[in-house]
Amino acid sequence: MEQQHTVGPLELLARSGGRDLKAWLTEQYGNAPGDDLEYDGCLHEAAQAGDMETLQALVQNESYRVHVHTKATWSRGFLPCTPLRVASTAGRSHCVRLLLAAGARVDDLDVKGQTALHVAVVNGWLECVRILLCAGAAPDGSPHHNSSPLHHACREGRDDILSELIRYGAEIDLAFSRSMPACLSSSPLYTSATYRHLSCFQKLLQAGADPNQSGQSHAGTSERSHCLLVDTLRLGCHLPFQQLLVDFGADLTLLPWDELEEHDHQGKAMDDSVCYLRQVKANPRTLASLSRLTIRRALGRGRLSRIPCLNLPPPIHLFLLFESA
Known part of the structure; x- marks a missing residue:
């Protein structure tokens, strides 16, 4: 029986984008003869x-400098990649800076479709992340890889890296899997909630992530569409997650209140959250909250990052940014 050919994600991406896979692979990984x-x-x-010391001497030598873009397999590596990708993986920030100054292309891809920023x-x-972003690295990584730097930062709870990615324009509502249909669980907010990283969750909302994201929790399922506020309850997230969503404008009319009644006595965290949501529903938002x-x-x-430029007192800036003094 003839063996069935398995189409990989890169091939699917190449086909869906109308690009020739062989030409793309040759362009990305084929060094000169x-x-x-x-x-x-x-x-x-x-x-x-x-x-x-050695790296600086090498890049000053023209016979080595021409190989600053070479994707090679080397003694400690298994996959073809550039020196910049190697330095970024190992966290050699000084080497990253030197290679960029020597002309290394910041967004060259490895065989997995990962950029140097992604592996950093x-x-x-x-x-390394800061240096690469400052040098013009695409904050969302490459569409040829099935994830993004921002999702990794959310999953690992690296709010410091997340802040840098957001500052350089990363797409905060980007779907996790670029080769699959979008669903609620593919959003960075959902990822942060799943792994209980409240600081990342808050930074995404401060940057303008939609608190009313809705849809199926997982692509390809027949379950009823629902909102992120409901999913934070289903995931067992503690009260601060629901409070943040409400503060940032979550629409309480999206909640299936009849289902929430069935969740009574499902644990203290759930009870506290449901009790809070009932109280919020019973009381209108304050004028200050509505104004913000x-x-x-x-x-x-x-334009949220330009709030500090508004002709308003600094305390109002902090209020609009959801920041404390």
Whole structure:
């Protein structure tokens, strides 16, 4: 029997985008003829070891400098990648800076479709992340990889890295899996709630993430569509998660109140949250809360970072940004 061909995610992406997979792979991973034979991997070795003295000497030598973009398999590596990707994986921030100054392309991909920024985020190297973003790295990584740097930061609770990604324009409502239909569980907010990272959850909302995200929890299921507020209850998130969603304008009319009645006595965390939501439903928002939400909506997500430029007293700036003095 003929073996069935399995189509990988990269091929699906290439096909759906109308791109020729072979041409794309050749463009990304195909070095010039003879490169692998002529290059001894010294740039990769120095980048991995963080040997600045050796790396600086190498990039000043034209015969090595031309290999700053070379995707090679080297003695400690199994997949073809650039020296910049190696340095970013190992957290060698000084080497990252030096390679960029030597002309390394900041968004070159490895065979998994990962950028240097992506692997720096995955490995938790904040300084490398800052250097790469400052050099113009795409904050959302590559569409050829099935995840984004922002989702990794949310999953690991790295609110410091998340802040940098947001500052450089990362898409805060980007679906986790770019090759699958969008669903509620693919959002960064849902990821933060799933792993109980309240600080990441709050930073996303402060940056303008939609508190009224709704849809099926998982793609391809027949379950009824519901909202993020409901899912924080189903996930067992503690009261501060629901309080943040309400503060940032969650629509309580989206809640299935009849179902919430069935969740009574499902544990203290659930009881506290449901009790809080009932109290909020019974009392209208304050004028201050309505004013803040109205101003933020009028500004739009793209201009929230400019709130400190408004001709208003600093305490009002902090109030609009949901920040404390």
